[in-house]
Amino acid sequence: MTAEASLRAHLDAQARPPGSLGRIEDLAVRLALIQQTATPRADRATLLVFAGDHGLTEDGVSRYPSAVTQAMVSTLLAGKATANAFARAVGAEVVIVDAGVDADLAAHPALVEAKVRKRTRNAAREPAMTQDEVERALSSGAEQAAAAIERGAEVVVLGEMGIGNSASAALVMHRLALLPLADCVGVGAGHDAAGLAHKLAVLTRAAERSDATEPLEVLRQFGGLEIAMMAGAVHGAAERNTPVVVDGFICTAAALVAIRMRPEVRDACLFAHRSAEAGHDRMLKALGAEPLLDLGLRLGEGTGGLLALPLLRAAAALMSEVASLDDVLAGRI
Ligand SMILES: Cc1cc2ncn([C@H]3O[C@H](COP(=O)(O)O)[C@@H](O)[C@H]3O)c2cc1C
Ligand SMILES: O=C(O)c1cccnc1
DSSP states (O other), rough: OHHHHHHHHHHHHHHSSSTTHHHHHHHHHHHHHHHHHSSOOOEEEEEEEEOOGGGGGGGGGGSSOOOHHHHHHHHHHOOOOOHHHHHHHOOEEEEEEEEEEEEEOOTTTTTEOOOOOSSSSOOOTTTTTTTHHHHHHHHHHHHHHHHHHHHHHHHHHHHHTTTHHHHHHHHHHHHHHTOGGGTOOTTTTTTOHHHHHHHHHHHHHHHHOOOSSSHHHHHHHHHHHHHHHHHHHHHHHHTTTTTTEEHHHHHHHHHHHHHHGGGGGGGEEOOBBSSTTTTHHHHHHHTOOOOOOOOOOOOOOHHHHHHHHHHHHHHHHHHHHHHHHHHTTTTTO
C-alpha cells in the first residue's frame, strides 16, 4: 500500500461514515504526506509578512501612495493591523520581514531586517531587480522560513504588505500562467474604473519591455522583493517538509514562481482562499488548486491564510485523535 492509501484507509476505518469529512480528509492526508508522519501537527504556526515597495507606484498603479507600506509595517509591528488581530484570534506568531521597504525602519523584536534594497526599480521602464538582487531575495526568503521552522513552527503562513504589489503580481501571472494581461489585472487595494484602466495601460507598457517567460527572469523583470522572498520561503518550507499556507493574489503569484522554478514544491503548498481580486481564480486554476475558503477577501497581509489555520488544525487532529469504528463496536472505547 502507498503512504497515501494507508492514510486513507486509516481515515476510512474511523468511527464515522467513510468520506464523511470531505475535503478535510484530503487536507489531513496532505498534511501527513507533507510532514511525512501519520500524526501531523499544525498547532505552532508562524505568519511571515514580507514587506516591500515597488518602483511601479511612480506610474500610479495603486490607488494608495507607496508611503502606506511603511505606515502599515509600523501598524503590524504595533500589533494593530488586521493580520495581528486574526493571528491572535487563531493563535499564530507574527514576524514582519523588511524585504525592501522604501524607508529606514527602527529595530523591533518582531521585525527581521532583510532589506535587499529600498523598493524595486520601475518595471514599466526597466527590470525591477538585478540578478544579484533577485537571488538574494530568494535565498533570504528561504532563510526566514527555515528560521521560523527552527523556532518550532509546524506550519508557515505567508503574507505580504507592499503598495503596488498587485500590479507586479499581475505581470508575473500574465507571463507564467500565459494569460492575457487584462485577465490578470484587478483593482488591488481598490481602484475605480478609471484607475483600473490606467493600471492596465501602465502594465501593458511594462509587458512590452520584455518577453520573459522563464520564472527567474519573470521575477527579475516584473517581481517585487517581497514576492521573491515569499517564493524563496515556499522553497525553504517545502525543503523542510513543512506545509506553507498561501494567502491571496500576491502570495499565489509568488507560489506560482516558486512552483515553476521547482515543481516538486507544489505538494507543500496549501491554498487558503479564493480572493475577490479578479485573476486570482484563474491563477488558482492555472495551478490546479482548489482553495479551502471562499470568503470574498481581498486584503493580503496573510489574513486569508490565518483564517484557514483552524481547518489545518482540525485536519491534523482528525488523523490522530479519532477512534476506529472497530474499537467502538467492540466496546473498547
Ligand atoms: C491601508 C492598507 C492596508 C493593506 N494591507 C494589505 N494591503 C494590500 O494592498 C496592497 C496591494 O494593493 P495595490 O497593488 O493596489 O497597492 C498590498 O500592500 C496588499 O497587502 C493593504 C493596502 C492598504 C491601502
Ligand atoms: O488577494 C489578495 O491577497 C489581495 C488583493 C488585493 C489587494 N491586496 C491583496
